[in-house]
Amino acid sequence: MRPRTSASPHQFLKAVELVERSGGAPLPPYLDRLSTRAARDIRHAFFAEAQDIGDWDVQLEIAEKLGLDSALIDDKLRSSEALAALVIDYGLAADNGVAGSPTFLMNEGRQKLFGNVGYRLLEANVQELLRRPEQDGASWC
Structure with a gap:
């Protein structure tokens, strides 16, 4: 319904x-x-x-x-x-440019994952952010 x-x-x-x-x-x-x-x-x-x-x-x-x-x-x-x-x-x-759900905003809004993304992609992005604690460094995701 x-x-x-x-x-x-x-x-x-x-x-x-x-x-x-x-x-x-x-x-x-x-x-x-x-x-x-x-x-x-x-x-x-x-x-x-x-x-x-x-x-x-x-x-x-x-x-x-x-x-x-x-x-x-x-x-x-x-x-x-x-x-x-x-x-x-x-x-x-x-x-924040959120057009729909789900939307994952990371890295102070510099990274955005939108839609039906696989958990491995989400995990890779989170792991990369956790791996690189320096705030100004570029992320590989």
Whole structure:
């Protein structure tokens, strides 16, 4: 099921991030964050379950499954805070020349891998960056 737009699920995820950050507590490790788990569940709903992830009901189901307070998420959506955060992300993507997903930016933006690249190519680029610690040296990748 193709959503009418990808903006709606992205805006939902920004709302989850904002709720997560508003608690005042330090954020847990990336993989343990509710926003990371919500993003994974959005992808699973789309790719594995063929759900319309642009539908608020689908997003609400994901929020409830994760134990998120849907009223807090709704507040971030209605106040336009989530939209503002999404627009900032879109601006960063434009500033960095990110045309789609996945895009890997490395070496302070001097290297960009875009699209369906093999893991060996990604690994070679990361290994080369780790091998050459000097900042001004040219990379072989």
